[in-house]
Amino acid sequence: MNLFEYVRPASIAEAVAAAGEPGSAYLGAGTNLLDLMKGGVSRPSRLIDLTHLPDLGRIETSPDGSTRIGALVKNSALAHDPDFAKRFPAVAEALLSGASAQLRNAATVGGNLMQRTRCSYFADTASACNRREPGSGCDAIGGENRSHAVLGWSDHCIAVHPSDFCVPLAALGAIVEIEGADGRRKVPLTDFHRLPGDTPEKETVLEAGEMIVAVSLPAEAAAFAGHQRYLKVRERTSYAFALASAAAALRIENGTILEARIALGGVATKPWRSQAAEAVLTGAAPGREAFEKAAEAAFAEARPSGDNAYKIELGKRVVARVLAMAAAGTPERMPALPASPFASETGAKAHV
Amino acid sequence: MSDTIETPSGAMPASRTRFGSNSGQPMTRRDGVLKVTGGATFAADNHPEGMLHAVYAAATISRGRVTSLNVDAARAHPGVVEVLTPANRPPLAIDPDTKPYPFAFRTEVLQDDTVRYAGQPIALVVAETLESATEAARLLSPTYDASPARIDFDTVEPFDPQAVGVGSPPTAEKGDVEAGLAQASHRVDARYETPGQYHNAMEPHAIVATWDGDRLTLDTPNQAIVMSTGSFGAWFGIPAENVTIRSPFLGGGFGSKAIIVGPQILTILAAKMLGRPVKLALRRDQMYGPVGHRGATRQEFRLGVDADGHLTALDHLTTAVTSTFEDFIEPASNASHDLYATPALSSRHKAVRLDIGTPGPMRAPGEASGSAALESAIDEAALVAGLDPLEFRLRNYAETDPASGKPFSAKALRECYAEGAERFGWSKRPLEPRQMRDEAGRLVGWGMGTALFPASMFQANATATLRADGTALVETAGADMGQGAWTALHQIAADGLGLDIGSVEFRSGHSGLPDGGIAGGSGHTATAGNALHAAGTDVIAKLADLATNDENSPLFGAGNVGVEARDGRLYRADDPDRSQSYGEILARAGLAEIEGAGQGGRDPASAEERAMFSHGAVFAEVTIDPDLGQIRVTRLVGAFAAGRIVNPRLATSQLYGGMIWGIGFALHEEAVHDKRSGRIMNANLAEYRVPVNADVPAMDVILVDEHDPHVNPLGIKGVGEIGITGTVGAIANAIWHATGVRFRRFPINIVDLLEGAAAR
Numbered sequence A: 001m002n003l004f005e006y007v008r009p010a011s012i013a014e015a016v017a018a019a020g021e022p023g024s025a026y027l028g029a030g031t032n033l034l035d036l037m038k039g040g041v042s043r044p045s046r047l048i049d050l051t052h053l054p055d056l057g058r059i060e061t062s063p064d065g066s067t068r069i070g071a072l073v074k075n076s077a078l079a080h081d082p083d084f085a086k087r088f089p090a091v092a093e094a095l096l097s098g099a100s101a102q103l104r105n106a107a108t109v110g111g112n113l114m115q116r117t118r119c120s121y122f123a124d125t126a127s128a129c130n131r132r133e134p135g136s137g138c139d140a141i142g143g144e145n146r147s148h149a150v151l152g153w154s155d156h157c158i159a160v161h162p163s164d165f166c167v168p169l170a171a172l173g174a175i176v177e178i179e180g181a182d183g184r185r186k187v188p189l190t191d192f193h194r195l196p197g198d199t200p201e202k203e204t205v206l207e208a209g210e211m212i213v214a215v216s217l218p219a220e221a222a223a224f225a226g227h228q229r230y231l232k233v234r235e236r237t238s239y240a241f242a243l244a245s246a247a248a249a250l251r252i253e254n255g256t257i258l259e260a261r262i263a264l265g266g267v268a269t270k271p272w273r274s275q276a277a278e279a280v281l282t283g284a285a286p287g288r289e290a291f292e293k294a295a296e297a298a299f300a301e302a303r304p305s306g307d308n309a310y311k312i313e314l315g316k317r318v319v320a321r322v323l324a325m326a327a328a329g330t331p332e333r334m335p336a337l338p339a340s341p342f343a344s345e346t347g348a349k350a351h352v
Numbered sequence B: 001m002s003d004t005i006e007t008p009s010g011a012m013p014a015s016r017t018r019f020g021s022n023s024g025q026p027m028t029r030r031d032g033v034l035k036v037t038g039g040a041t042f043a044a045d046n047h048p049e050g051m052l053h054a055v056y057a058a059a060t061i062s063r064g065r066v067t068s069l070n071v072d073a074a075r076a077h078p079g080v081v082e083v084l085t086p087a088n089r090p091p092l093a094i095d096p097d098t099k100p101y102p103f104a105f106r107t108e109v110l111q112d113d114t115v116r117y118a119g120q121p122i123a124l125v126v127a128e129t130l131e132s133a134t135e136a137a138r139l140l141s142p143t144y145d146a147s148p149a150r151i152d153f154d155t156v157e158p159f160d161p162q163a164v165g166v167g168s169p170p171t172a173e174k175g176d177v178e179a180g181l182a183q184a185s186h187r188v189d190a191r192y193e194t195p196g197q198y199h200n201a202m203e204p205h206a207i208v209a210t211w212d213g214d215r216l217t218l219d220t221p222n223q224a225i226v227m228s229t230g231s232f233g234a235w236f237g238i239p240a241e242n243v244t245i246r247s248p249f250l251g252g253g254f255g256s257k258a259i260i261v262g263p264q265i266l267t268i269l270a271a272k273m274l275g276r277p278v279k280l281a282l283r284r285d286q287m288y289g290p291v292g293h294r295g296a297t298r299q300e301f302r303l304g305v306d307a308d309g310h311l312t313a314l315d316h317l318t319t320a321v322t323s324t325f326e327d328f329i330e331p332a333s334n335a336s337h338d339l340y341a342t343p344a345l346s347s348r349h350k351a352v353r354l355d356i357g358t359p360g361p362m363r364a365p366g367e368a369s370g371s372a373a374l375e376s377a378i379d380e381a382a383l384v385a386g387l388d389p390l391e392f393r394l395r396n397y398a399e400t401d402p403a404s405g406k407p408f409s410a411k412a413l414r415e416c417y418a419e420g421a422e423r424f425g426w427s428k429r430p431l432e433p434r435q436m437r438d439e440a441g442r443l444v445g446w447g448m449g450t451a452l453f454p455a456s457m458f459q460a461n462a463t464a465t466l467r468a469d470g471t472a473l474v475e476t477a478g479a480d481m482g483q484g485a486w487t488a489l490h491q492i493a494a495d496g497l498g499l500d501i502g503s504v505e506f507r508s509g510h511s512g513l514p515d516g517g518i519a520g521g522s523g524h525t526a527t528a529g530n531a532l533h534a535a536g537t538d539v540i541a542k543l544a545d546l547a548t549n550d551e552n553s554p555l556f557g558a559g560n561v562g563v564e565a566r567d568g569r570l571y572r573a574d575d576p577d578r579s580q581s582y583g584e585i586l587a588r589a590g591l592a593e594i595e596g597a598g599q600g601g602r603d604p605a606s607a608e609e610r611a612m613f614s615h616g617a618v619f620a621e622v623t624i625d626p627d628l629g630q631i632r633v634t635r636l637v638g639a640f641a642a643g644r645i646v647n648p649r650l651a652t653s654q655l656y657g658g659m660i661w662g663i664g665f666a667l668h669e670e671a672v673h674d675k676r677s678g679r680i681m682n683a684n685l686a687e688y689r690v691p692v693n694a695d696v697p698a699m700d701v702i703l704v705d706e707h708d709p710h711v712n713p714l715g716i717k718g719v720g721e722i723g724i725t726g727t728v729g730a731i732a733n734a735i736w737h738a739t740g741v742r743f744r745r746f747p748i749n750i751v752d753l754l755e756g757a758a759a760r
């Protein structure tokens, strides 16, 4: 680990000012950043510790009815907030399917949005990686890339965005509140992360020194609460990143889907909302046929980036399944294994 | 923290909780409170005055030469004290490319600039702080002259190894396999693959080396404490008695801490060179290379089965990987020697040299990989024979050891099958696959496997001292790797003395004590336990002599009928009303204490006459999402017969641990190399997966009664490794039963399931 300066600002303004210095990085709980620093992957010269800032740890309802989550709210605190979990059950389910209880107890909302890819070549400083070292190449291409992206990748980077939390956020139209030297601005979560294109090192729209202060869910998102699920396929029952995941939220009335929200995780270079799949469902009757059509639409543009063609078929099945789960209704209680294919509290209803 | 408990003597404070007395009782761990309160001192918790920190730079290529190291940059980094490279590394007393002591492995100690695998140490930085050493190691920025990495089986020609495992013959033949195959009504010809797996003990290898003149003190986790004093000493030209090893607690070893490895030697060398204590603790990623692993295998089977479902021939050929510079050939084919009756048996091994760190023994070496493949193949044989897999195994039950023809010392495998099957509900299993679904429509399958592990023993010594106050001290340099030696050995020792465990002080984990042998091969409790018990009975015999020859003792003249030792008193064997306390006997004899000594080891005559194994039967239920391919082991039942069980709680824990390891072997564990660089790309505990709690929803262990009068005086066998065997095959077989597709490559993962389902 390189030598670095440690700054503990007392206000957001102080934090943003301190981050003006090149080489600065914000420190949330450090569950991602400190690991990367120990491995020499991230080498900031200045750490700006946000965890002592006041007022960023609250979940509140804004005057416009939206729910505003402070950037320092812990992943587990958010998931276990009864009121929040009732209104946004898929968000709670996604959070609880991520990492481990210990990590969720520490990890912050801001840090979760900003977490770096789990591409093993990114983490291995001896490998070429455009994201870590712009212009060095991409060793994942032609390497071990079974877990890499089938959507949104470029010849410069094929890495998956690993967050579970961001997937239902993308589906539900979340807004990211950003503060920088020039003041505050708001960006939809779906525009917050960037596609790699030929500058994969530019992961988000944050400009130098800007920080996330909050994430909001608009009032209308709560209308989906009754039919909302997250499903995550992974190589062990818990504590593993998604091979493919999806969030689905439906508004169903009189046997018709009025509105659908679908986003994908584990398969794309950023949290991936699929409006094409949503369009297929609008006005359709919930059922296998519609769900499979929507799944096809979600992956219409997908292409393997290596040994990962299986993800296209798997991803489609995840979408069809999560739609069936959402249509069956949000369970009364959070399943014991959130987002797991083995979670079915709803018994046979979990299969169509 | 290191000052708060007297670990150098290894003395354990009295336990606070227990459930009865001594052997056979399910006592809780005597070191449990220390561990959960952080009071247990592991090697890396030691910080002697003036201690420096060492970090090594690891090669990022798999084959070639280091052409430059920026030593100046590293030296210039604040806090750096020394940088060791092949250019300035002081001499060692032995050549690291030889094998001068038992269990020696050739290793890398900066002898030259060649790189033999990714992760090999290529320089050592010593600094005032860990952070400084870490950054300076990075600043070395090595450059290389690299050759293409050979990582795949198919890139090199196999060779015939001289020996497999630790000195076992590479082949065994009995009967005429080709004739047996020719007569068979059914055949199974199948190839199975197992990947490289890494021990991943929770405690990474750590060492704190302190020199005092030509005397060396090491705080380092070690599975063979006394033997290792000689081995470490050999590297520095000093006798074993100049080396002290303190290893009171190991955070897991699994075979990887029985072997002396380069990073330890370099740390000791640095301490010597600099005249200050030096500490090195491997990072998690550094555990994937220089400290051994379970080598990958390919195993080919040819089985012949007659019309009645009896094996006519069994041929097991393993091709195992090893490094380019050392041989450790996973002895997987040996797993077929001792399990199923067959008139013709052949086991063979080949090996390939790859640009990898040398494999080594890892929990159930040979047996785990071999059993995974064998139990799958036996299941395939049951299928072609049209028999239930349990019925098939019973038809091929070996009454005598198939390889040697010797009788078994004891074998309660039939009882294991029966009790396990009963508990699991095996009789309801449909013969055909894909017949069972759960309430959510998921596929359910049931499979089984036989568990087997040799009842090995090493050599151990112990002493016991009975004191005037009726308490006692027992000593042996045992190794508690987490398995519970501090408790189980203590229980046995107390029994040997006829004392309550609370009256017996147990010292262990220190090389100054009598040699406790090796904590390996599942033989530690048997070996050190018999030594401790014998030391106690030696004391009791001396005490009995005193009492029965003392005219004023109520036991006078009881020499012929004998006496019994219990609860701190000697009783006349035929008259429990006549007894005398140990304290009184000593006081009357005017003695402050009585010392005794004992040995543990296998009686060679008995070993010659009999085959000695622990046995078991494992039954698995898996549930599989038919569309998504995700697998869960929803139930595991294991029934094991392993001789006398010293502590049912700890033994059950060991078996749980083994069975959970079996889940990892079957479904999770695999080191993934980049084929181009040879580097392991998942050298961390997030991406190198082992089972988590949610992967183990229901697990049941049955301890089947078994009295083994031949294995050793106390009838103790091992339980440390057997749990893996049987389990891996049981899970693979359950997956077949759930899906109708046979997967022959471990771990079996989601992609396999999806592709397998597509291929159906």
Ligand SMILES: Cc1cc2nc3c(=O)[nH]c(=O)nc-3n(C[C@H](O)[C@H](O)[C@H](O)COP(=O)(O)OP(=O)(O)OC[C@H]3O[C@@H](n4cnc5c(N)ncnc54)[C@H](O)[C@@H]3O)c2cc1C
Residues within 6 Å of the ligand: A025, A026, A027, A028, A029, A030, A031, A032, A033, A034, A035, A050, A071, A097, A098, A099, A100, A103, A106, A107, A108, A109, A110, A111, A112, A113, A114, A115, A116, A162, A163, A164, A165, A210, A211, A212, A213, A239, A240, A241, A242, B686
């Ligand atoms: C073993 C392991 C398993 C995991 N499994 C999962 C999983 O299954 N699913 C999943 O979704 N996640 C998983 N995670 C990732 C985990 O969710 C993230 O590490 C965590 O959310 C990061 O939060 P943090 O507060 O610790 O961020 P930090 O590590 O402190 O920061 C992460 C990044 O965010 C930046 N940052 C932090 N706060 C702000 C802010 N307010 N504004 C701007 N930038 C900021 C930092 O500069 C840094 O670049 C796993 C992590 C580990 C270590």
Ligand code: SF4
Residues within 6 Å of the ligand: A117, A119, A120, A121, A122, A128, A129, A130, A131, A132, A137, A138, A139, A140, A141, A156, A157, A158, A159, A200
């Ligand atoms: S996929 Fe992206 S993150 Fe991975 S090595 Fe290539 S550029 Fe780096």
